[in-house]
Amino acid sequence: MFRGWPSRPLRTARGPLIPRRAVHIFANPARFLSIARPLTPWLGWPGLLLIATGLVSGLFLTPPDYLQGESVRIMYAHVPAAWLGMAGWSGIAVASLMQLIWRHPLAAVAARAIAVPGALFAAICLLTGSIWGRPTWGTWWEWDGRLTSMLVLFFLYIAYIALSSAGAERGSNDRVSAIFGVVGAANIPIIHYSVEWWRTLHQGQSIGLAGSKIDGSILWPLPLTTLGFTLLFAAIVLMRMRAMLAEAKVEARLKRMASE
Amino acid sequence: MALKAKNQRLILALLAVVAIVGAALLAMSALKDQAAYFYTPADAKKDHVEVGRAVRLGGMVQKGSIQREADGVTIRFVVTDNVETVPVRFTGIVPDLFKEDSGVVAEGSFQPDGSFVATNILAKHDERYMPPQVAGEMHKTESLDANGAQQKGTK
Amino acid sequence: MNHWPFIIAAYAITIVGTLAVLGASFVRMRRAERRADALTRRD
Structure with missing residues (x-):
């Protein structure tokens, strides 16, 4: 499916693109946009609705935990944020690989579009976790394996955002950020297995392939907020991709007009 | 036979991914002991942790072991990993989740007599969340076993 | 310890x-x- 994609970047450092090629280059982003435009509200609105339903249910309709008490409700925000922080970087890594191997012009745009919402959810995960830790564990922060590796993920996002926005100035075929995106993915299994491999203050995995160790009466709003935040995340990524494609289009057009 | 540039990049990228994941896994297993956040009582005994060194001791608070001293702020309890036990003394405020039969991480140091003086107490809970009614119906011994298994499983 | 200020703070940061x-x-x-x-449109 990538054979038809042009191997040239959207913007080149070599100067203005000739019109014929410009038309060719935007042929496939145009196909992407014809799907992305109607899809954005269809992801965003159900996402917001699910988040609102899940968070309100988690505040008022579920029982407290036998040990943690009411503070267990922070889970409904914390767990989706952790999932999206990690899924976001996985997305950056996959998109970066596609960019490096197939020179897919949209892959670099997708990777850059994921970075900011990914960093946001990594930050939300760290902050809500810190707030959750104080009443339960008795500490805002401890340098255990899980907390430290999640903080590393947040710093990786910040570094990626800096690197890729500098790379975008040079042209969209920015290999340095792509390689950084792939290498940084090594942290994702470390975060996941940190609670199993190392003794940590953070508890083990509650929800796995084998099922959940959370009682159904407490668990049920969690899939709502997780799905809701995931849909909203996808909508944000599409919005940012649309913005970047439109900005690139304007810039190419202005360059061409200047050269004519 | 020359490979297409696209396939060459694919093979190179996949090799790079394998190398990165391999390096990460190697680093993790090498760090396994250093990165452990706390000693269990059995580990502390096996590794001969020096007296006076600042360490963390983690395990379960043994059932029936919490005693409050006359001053009202000093407590004594026993940390167990179902293999070894360490008596702990602590002066100060403990978190709400500090309970008998529940997880604990104590920051402090071992004393010459083998006991542990804590300067800070953290509560460690497990990954099972349930409402109080459900928890009340469960057998307490079962929960202790499950935790003991989890503690040992992390080694 | 009252947990509700912590819960509200966590939800507020998230939202x-x-x-x-x-x-x-x-x-x-x-x-x-x-x-x-x-x-x-100018074209």
Whole structure:
């Protein structure tokens, strides 16, 4: 499916693109946009609705935990944020690989579009976790394996955002950020297995392939907020991709007009 | 036979991914002991942790072991990993989740007599969340076993 | 310890942070697409 994609970047450092090629280059982003435009509200609105339903249910309709008490409700925000922080970087890594191997012009745009919402959810995960830790564990922060590796993920996002926005100035075929995106993915299994491999203050995995160790009466709003935040995340990524494609289009057009 | 540039990049990228994941896994297993956040009582005994060194001791608070001293702020309890036990003394405020039969991480140091003086107490809970009614119906011994298994499983 | 201030703080950070990034992304998209459409229409 990538054979038809042009191997040239959207913007080149070599100067203005000739019109014929410009038309060719935007042929496939145009196909992407014809799907992305109607899809954005269809992801965003159900996402917001699910988040609102899940968070309100988690505040008022579920029982407290036998040990943690009411503070267990922070889970409904914390767990989706952790999932999206990690899924976001996985997305950056996959998109970066596609960019490096197939020179897919949209892959670099997708990777850059994921970075900011990914960093946001990594930050939300760290902050809500810190707030959750104080009443339960008795500490805002401890340098255990899980907390430290999640903080590393947040710093990786910040570094990626800096690197890729500098790379975008040079042209969209920015290999340095792509390689950084792939290498940084090594942290994702470390975060996941940190609670199993190392003794940590953070508890083990509650929800796995084998099922959940959370009682159904407490668990049920969690899939709502997780799905809701995931849909909203996808909508944000599409919005940012649309913005970047439109900005690139304007810039190419202005360059061409200047050269004519 | 020359490979297409696209396939060459694919093979190179996949090799790079394998190398990165391999390096990460190697680093993790090498760090396994250093990165452990706390000693269990059995580990502390096996590794001969020096007296006076600042360490963390983690395990379960043994059932029936919490005693409050006359001053009202000093407590004594026993940390167990179902293999070894360490008596702990602590002066100060403990978190709400500090309970008998529940997880604990104590920051402090071992004393010459083998006991542990804590300067800070953290509560460690497990990954099972349930409402109080459900928890009340469960057998307490079962929960202790499950935790003991989890503690040992992390080694 | 009363847990509710902690819960409210965690929810507030989550909601405010998410809406801020959503809003910023939406505004950036609208502005960029309007500019692009305006250029296309001039042809």
